Amino acid sequence: MKLIGSYTSPFVRKISILLLEKGIEFEFINEQPYNAENGVAQYNPLGKVPALVTDEGEYWFDSPIIAEYIELLGVAPTMLPADPKAALAVKQIEALADGIMDAALTSVREQARPAAQQSETELLRQRGKKSAAAWTCANSLSGREDSNRQPEPGNHRYRLRHRLSQLPPGFSRLVRRPSAAGETGRHPF
Missing domain, CATH: 3.40.30.10 (Glutaredoxin)
Structure with a gap:
């Protein structure tokens, strides 16, 4: 392969x-x-x-x-549950993660343009997508009922710090996985 x-x-x-x-x-x-x-x-x-x-x-x-x-x-x-509806929920989280990556790449490309040609509106739009999708993803993974709630306006940095402190405990286990820890001898990062 x-x-x-x-x-x-x-x-x-x-x-x-x-x-x-x-x-x-x-x-x-x-x-x-x-x-x-x-x-x-x-x-x-x-x-x-x-x-x-x-x-x-x-x-x-x-x-x-x-x-x-x-x-x-x-x-x-x-990587997918046997139950079709539960598998679809996992695929929806995958779509959110892919959307975060798309928005991040769009932001990087926008910031690579000359400063006079950059669109602050576009950068804010992409930041909003990343924030909303990340929070929805985290809520979905933690099983919270309000997983579709949109983030409220305000200080992004404060909200991000606050939300990171509320992530489910499972997130800390991700860095201990062989693929993330580099134990396989092949590191995708």
Whole structure:
């Protein structure tokens, strides 16, 4: 199996972590999607990463599709609950996390523009998306009833510090996982 992409992409790191968590061997092919000379387009007609090439020569692209394909392989541990509705709830959290990454990337691209051309409105819009999605995700993971509640306006830094202190205990366990701790000898970060 080959994973095509760049570890500068959070979506490539997401798939790498999934493969590492499941103990699936893969070859990493470092391709920059913005390099006109790259081979990404041969794996994904959209020219985006990640792309996955199976041992049978099948091509899969778009991180949610790749994640679903990997889950269909039946390799433990399973990442989705057996109950279809509970599995859909996990996929919704995945969509929130992907949205946070999209908003973060949009913000980085906006801030890379010359200062006179940057849109403060766009940066605030992306910040709002990241904040709302992160809080909704955290609430969903902690099983709170108000998971769709939108964050109230005010001091973002204070609210972020306050909310980080309220994250469910499970978040601290994430850094101890083999894929996050680098114990596998392959580190997606």
